Amino acid sequence: MIDPLYARLGAYAALDEADFSPLRAAAFEPALYDRGAAVIEIATALTHVFVVAQGWAIRYRLLEDGRRQIVNVMLPGDCFDLQAMIAAKADHGVEAVTALDVMRAPKARFLGAIRANGRLATAFWWTAVQEESILREQIVRLGRRSGRARIAHLFLELQRRRTLAGLAGGDMLPMPLTRDMLADMLGLSPVHVSRSLSALKRAKLIALQSGGVVLLDRRGLAALAQFDPTYLHADAMARLA
């Protein structure tokens, strides 16, 4: 049940079942969250490391006046919060966007499993480096792209991340994020998200279906978003032995 993680790490590292079994056996236990449930609450102690098995989650921060910024989205195969190993309290919240199926490990047990297997430790370190790369990309998206380009860029990124995690690729992208969530993710107002989505539809770049987005013209979307074709690609990263 940590297979999406397996698929992710397998794209970069030579790991086999023998590497994962101690994690499965000793460290991780399954947990379920309802849609909308809080997985991590702001300012509480960080006690576990999580791996998403199924469903989507968001990591967010709140401002005093109630505004929200979603920092990133967690998809199946994503791992959080490795920083729990070192930081005492969460400076952010995590919420289930859909019904959410995770594996979680108390930090002491996770550390034990990691210490026993150097390749596994390196692989998890890698996920942290990738996450940092995703954060930097989010910074560029917010700082230097228009509303429409932000949306196009996010869709392309999510599609790529799903592909890397071994989930269905193609042109169909499930989209459980509401307009409000997209707005809080992209630093826009919900109305402007609607406007910009309509513009993308009018330009025949995307189409909306129930619960999903169809990427009609990836080349066009990539041009609009100036999507970096090397982003998260394996050959930009040293392949692990």
Next chain:
Amino acid sequence: MIDPLYARLGAYAALDEADFSPLRAAAFEPALYDRGAAVIEIATALTHVFVVAQGWAIRYRLLEDGRRQIVNVMLPGDCFDLQAMIAAKADHGVEAVTALDVMRAPKARFLGAIRANGRLATAFWWTAVQEESILREQIVRLGRRSGRARIAHLFLELQRRRTLAGLAGGDMLPMPLTRDMLADMLGLSPVHVSRSLSALKRAKLIALQSGGVVLLDRRGLAALAQFDPTYLHADAMARLA
């Protein structure tokens, strides 16, 4: 000459001279860069880990059309790129803002020194966690704050980071970043940076001196920026044994 790093880590971890001497002796060598020089070029191999001894540097990404987004600023005591341990190529550039004085270590030698001392390894891991926290803060700044608030927030963050690194605190903040750099950091146009700075001056929140900013009213700045008082504070992070 890696004393700012020592001060930084000392704020969180119990480390003494004995922990650092192997780094100094075996791993790190000094290097100098002129103002404006490229420290890391985009798409080149990452070969070293750096610690800033003196001066400022910026980490940035470029878009195809030439726009630039500065991802973060590196101050004395900051460490980069730990991700060199794992990523093959730089997906970003690093440029010296002032004359820059660094210590740098080839990654193999850095790994050797780190492996020999668990406390040191944990301390460096900590710097990576802090950097992630800084990136998240940058995301919130870009996504959910106005131009004036972004500037106020950045100034307060830089001041706090300088204090943590043991550099002069007080109300004086050196500011070697040009308007263009501030614009590329904050996702604004240079003109709007000028406008917003003028507004902050008019509101008696800051004053500009040659080469620096005076934070006249920190409380007012914090209120405008909704600056989180726990941001990067030691008690939000587990103190290392």
Next chain:
DNA sequence: CAGCTGCGATAACATTTGTTAGCGCAGGCG
């Protein structure tokens, strides 16, 4: 000294984005 260059301030105007409000549709529930 004259002229050049980099940097910064400001004004006028254009564009993007935010705000408020009204409408419609689908699903849940009495």
Next chain:
DNA sequence: CGCCTGCGCTAACAAATGTTATCGCAGCTG
């Protein structure tokens, strides 16, 4: 069925931000 409620679309208007252009100043250089 009728009535909510949550969510999304759109219009009209307001505010924030971008763009282009001009000016000034300081430092450098012939």
